[in-house]
Amino acid sequence: MSLQGIYQASSKGFGFFTPEGAEGRESDLFVPPRCDGGAWNGDKVSAVIRPDPKDPDRQTAVVTAVLERRNRTVIGAVERRGREVWVQPSSDRLPHAVKVVGRTSSIRPGDKIAVSMSSFGSAKLPPMGTLKAAFGRDGTRSASVEAILYQYGIERDFPAPVRAAAELAPSAVEPAALEGRLDLRGGTVITIDGASSKDFDDAVSLERDGDGNWVLGVHIADVSHYVTEGSPLDLEAFHRGTSVYFADQVVPMLPEALSNGICSLNPQVDRLALSCIMTMDGHGAMLGHKLAKTVIRSTERMTYEDCNLLLEDQSPELAARYAHILPMLRDMAGLARTLEKKRRARGALDLESRECYIVCDADGLPVDIRVRESGTSERLIESFMLAANECVAEHLQKAALPAVYRVHEKPSADKATNLKAMLAPLGFALREADNGSLQKVLDAARGTPQAPAIHTMVLRSLMKARYDVQNLGHFGLAAKYYCHFTSPIRRYPDLMVHRILTALLDGTLGEGRSAGALSAAAQRAAVQSSERELAAMSAEREIEKCYMAEFMSAHVGETFPGAVSGVTRFGLFVALANGVEGLLPVTALPDDRYEYDEVRMTLTGSRTKLTYSFGMPLEVLCAAANAGSGQIDFTLPGVEGAAPRAIPAAAPKRQTRTKAKRPSGKPAYRPPKREKGRKKR
Structure with missing residues (x-):
C-alpha cells in the first residue's frame, strides 16, 4: 500500500512517516535506517507500508519517492x-x-x-x-539571531520605495484631514503604555453621560489614513503581517517615521483616530456604541508604573502632578474590574500565565530575566481593548460586512480526550471540555502544588487562535464576536479592519470595487497574517532561547529551583522560575534504567522506582549554556547518582501531559501577550 505524507528525520539515522490526514503521533510509522529514499526532514514523500521483519505486528514505512522538497534554504x-x-x-x-x-x-x-x-x-x-x-x-548569539530572522523571512530593513513613502508622510495633521471627523480634542484622553514604549497606537477616555451611564472611549491611531491600500507601505505591511519583538529589540511592521511619528498618539499634538465609543451601565452591560473617524489630542502620556502607583495611593508627588486625571483613572480601574468580572461570569478562562522578559544592558547583553508583573493599569487597558475588539467585531458581523476576525475554536475531540486522560490520575475529573468545566478544574487546582502543571495541561489542550473571515467566536474569551482592532501599527489584521470601517463610515463601501473583491482581500489578509504571526512567534521563541542561554552562561555551576516542564525518553526539560528552560538528560539522573510512560508522562527507575513526572519540583545545576544554539543543560546537584534534593513545596504524586516532547511552539492558545509591557489578545 502506497501513501503520501511527511517524512520526519531524526539525528540517529532513522525517521518517521506521517500520512496525510493523520491525527496525533499514534499514526506515525517508523522509517528504518537507509529507507528514507533520499528524503530530508520535512519533505513531502510517498511511501509503501510493510510489516516490520523483527515484529510482524508492527508496520514500518519505506520512502519510495520525494514529491516536494521543503529545505530550499539550509543554514x-x-x-x-x-x-x-x-x-x-x-x-x-x-x-x-x-x-x-x-x-x-x-x-x-x-x-x-x-x-x-x-x-x-x-x-x-x-x-x-x-x-x-x-x-x-x-556559535555567537548575534549570528544566531540574524540567522533565525532570515530563516523565518523577517527582514530588519525596509526596501527603498517603502522608506521613501514613509518619509513623505506629514509630520503634523493637515487641516484637510480634519474634514468630516468628530472633534474630541476638548476631552480628556490619555495613553497608558510601558515606560520604554515609543509608539502609542491606543488612547482611552471615560466620562458619565446625562443618565449617569459610563461612556468609554477607545481611540486607535488611524493608520489606514496614511497607509493607503495598494501603496508600497501597505504591500510591505501585508508582507510582514506583524511586528516582531524580542529582548530589547523590535522589527516593526511599519517604518519608524510612521509608527513613532504621525501614527503615534503622542501627547499634546493633534492626531487622527478611529474611535469606538461605548455606553455602559454600572454593571458593564453595553447600552449602545458609536464608531467614528475622530481627531484627538492626548492629554497625558502615562506609564503603567506611574498609574499603578497612583491607583495604589503610593505617591503623593504623582497624585499632585496628575490631580486633573486621577479621578478618571480611579473610575477606569473600577469599570475595568466590572468588565473583568463580567467576562469571568460568562465563561472566559482565567489562565495563570507568567510572562518573563529579558533585561539587556547598553550593549545589548542580557543581564537579567524577570517576571513581568501585571498591575491594575495593565489589566485596565486589557479590559478596555477587549471591550473595543468585541464591539467592533459585533458591529461588522451585524452589518454583514467583510471582515478579518480573531477566532479561537473549542478544543477538538482528540484534545479533550487527551486532557481528560491526563487529569484523571491527578484526581481532577473533566466531564466536557467547555468553558465552565475547564474553569472548574483550574479553580480546583489553584493554590495546590499541581496548579502550574494543571494550567499548562489546559493551555496546551486548547486550539490555536488564528485569523479568519468567518466569525467563529473566541473560546478562550467566551466571546461570540471578536476581532483585532486596537493595534494597526503592529498587526495587519487591525489595519484591514480599520480600512473596512473607514469605507463604511465614509459611505464608499462598494465604490470602485465589488463586495467580492473586498472579501477576497480580507481572506488574503487572514491567511497571510496567520502565517506571519506563527513565523514571528517561532522566531521570538528561538531568539529568546539564545538570549537566555547567553545569560545562563554566566551562571554555569550554580543551582536553581525549577519544575519539570517536559518528559521524554531521553530526559526531562526543567523550567526555572525566571522562565529559563533546559534539558536534564536521562544520563544525568541517578544511575538506573528508566521506563518512559507516554500516557502518564513519567520516567520511572526500574530498580529505585524513583519517578519523575510533569510539574515535579526539582533543584538543578546549570552544567552548560550555548548562546549559539540556545541550548541549556542541567544536571542534578550533588554526587553523581544521588537522588534529587527536594524543593520545599510537596511534589504531586503523579503528573501527566500528552505529548512527550520539548514544547516546540507557543501554546495553541494563551493569555494575551503583553507587547511593550501590555496584554493584548
Missing part, C-alpha cells in the same frame, strides 16, 4: 575541505553537509551562513547550494 557553519567550501547544517535532522558552489571569497571557516539549495545530491554527487547570506561567527 549552518562553514567548513573548508581542501579547496572546497562546505556548510554543516545547524539542524542535526538534516543528513548531509552541503557543498557551496559559486562565489565564496566573502566567507571563512566558522562563519554561519545560509545557502540556497541547487541540488539535494545523488549516489554520485553531494548536495550543493549557493551562498545567500552570511550572519557572522557561528
Whole structure:
C-alpha cells in the first residue's frame, strides 16, 4: 500500500512517516535506517507500508519517492575541505553537509551562513547550494539571531520605495484631514503604555453621560489614513503581517517615521483616530456604541508604573502632578474590574500565565530575566481593548460586512480526550471540555502544588487562535464576536479592519470595487497574517532561547529551583522560575534504567522506582549554556547518582501531559501577550 505524507528525520539515522490526514503521533510509522529514499526532514514523500521483519505486528514505512522538497534554504557553519567550501547544517535532522558552489571569497571557516539549495545530491554527487547570506561567527548569539530572522523571512530593513513613502508622510495633521471627523480634542484622553514604549497606537477616555451611564472611549491611531491600500507601505505591511519583538529589540511592521511619528498618539499634538465609543451601565452591560473617524489630542502620556502607583495611593508627588486625571483613572480601574468580572461570569478562562522578559544592558547583553508583573493599569487597558475588539467585531458581523476576525475554536475531540486522560490520575475529573468545566478544574487546582502543571495541561489542550473571515467566536474569551482592532501599527489584521470601517463610515463601501473583491482581500489578509504571526512567534521563541542561554552562561555551576516542564525518553526539560528552560538528560539522573510512560508522562527507575513526572519540583545545576544554539543543560546537584534534593513545596504524586516532547511552539492558545509591557489578545 502506497501513501503520501511527511517524512520526519531524526539525528540517529532513522525517521518517521506521517500520512496525510493523520491525527496525533499514534499514526506515525517508523522509517528504518537507509529507507528514507533520499528524503530530508520535512519533505513531502510517498511511501509503501510493510510489516516490520523483527515484529510482524508492527508496520514500518519505506520512502519510495520525494514529491516536494521543503529545505530550499539550509543554514549552518562553514567548513573548508581542501579547496572546497562546505556548510554543516545547524539542524542535526538534516543528513548531509552541503557543498557551496559559486562565489565564496566573502566567507571563512566558522562563519554561519545560509545557502540556497541547487541540488539535494545523488549516489554520485553531494548536495550543493549557493551562498545567500552570511550572519557572522557561528556559535555567537548575534549570528544566531540574524540567522533565525532570515530563516523565518523577517527582514530588519525596509526596501527603498517603502522608506521613501514613509518619509513623505506629514509630520503634523493637515487641516484637510480634519474634514468630516468628530472633534474630541476638548476631552480628556490619555495613553497608558510601558515606560520604554515609543509608539502609542491606543488612547482611552471615560466620562458619565446625562443618565449617569459610563461612556468609554477607545481611540486607535488611524493608520489606514496614511497607509493607503495598494501603496508600497501597505504591500510591505501585508508582507510582514506583524511586528516582531524580542529582548530589547523590535522589527516593526511599519517604518519608524510612521509608527513613532504621525501614527503615534503622542501627547499634546493633534492626531487622527478611529474611535469606538461605548455606553455602559454600572454593571458593564453595553447600552449602545458609536464608531467614528475622530481627531484627538492626548492629554497625558502615562506609564503603567506611574498609574499603578497612583491607583495604589503610593505617591503623593504623582497624585499632585496628575490631580486633573486621577479621578478618571480611579473610575477606569473600577469599570475595568466590572468588565473583568463580567467576562469571568460568562465563561472566559482565567489562565495563570507568567510572562518573563529579558533585561539587556547598553550593549545589548542580557543581564537579567524577570517576571513581568501585571498591575491594575495593565489589566485596565486589557479590559478596555477587549471591550473595543468585541464591539467592533459585533458591529461588522451585524452589518454583514467583510471582515478579518480573531477566532479561537473549542478544543477538538482528540484534545479533550487527551486532557481528560491526563487529569484523571491527578484526581481532577473533566466531564466536557467547555468553558465552565475547564474553569472548574483550574479553580480546583489553584493554590495546590499541581496548579502550574494543571494550567499548562489546559493551555496546551486548547486550539490555536488564528485569523479568519468567518466569525467563529473566541473560546478562550467566551466571546461570540471578536476581532483585532486596537493595534494597526503592529498587526495587519487591525489595519484591514480599520480600512473596512473607514469605507463604511465614509459611505464608499462598494465604490470602485465589488463586495467580492473586498472579501477576497480580507481572506488574503487572514491567511497571510496567520502565517506571519506563527513565523514571528517561532522566531521570538528561538531568539529568546539564545538570549537566555547567553545569560545562563554566566551562571554555569550554580543551582536553581525549577519544575519539570517536559518528559521524554531521553530526559526531562526543567523550567526555572525566571522562565529559563533546559534539558536534564536521562544520563544525568541517578544511575538506573528508566521506563518512559507516554500516557502518564513519567520516567520511572526500574530498580529505585524513583519517578519523575510533569510539574515535579526539582533543584538543578546549570552544567552548560550555548548562546549559539540556545541550548541549556542541567544536571542534578550533588554526587553523581544521588537522588534529587527536594524543593520545599510537596511534589504531586503523579503528573501527566500528552505529548512527550520539548514544547516546540507557543501554546495553541494563551493569555494575551503583553507587547511593550501590555496584554493584548
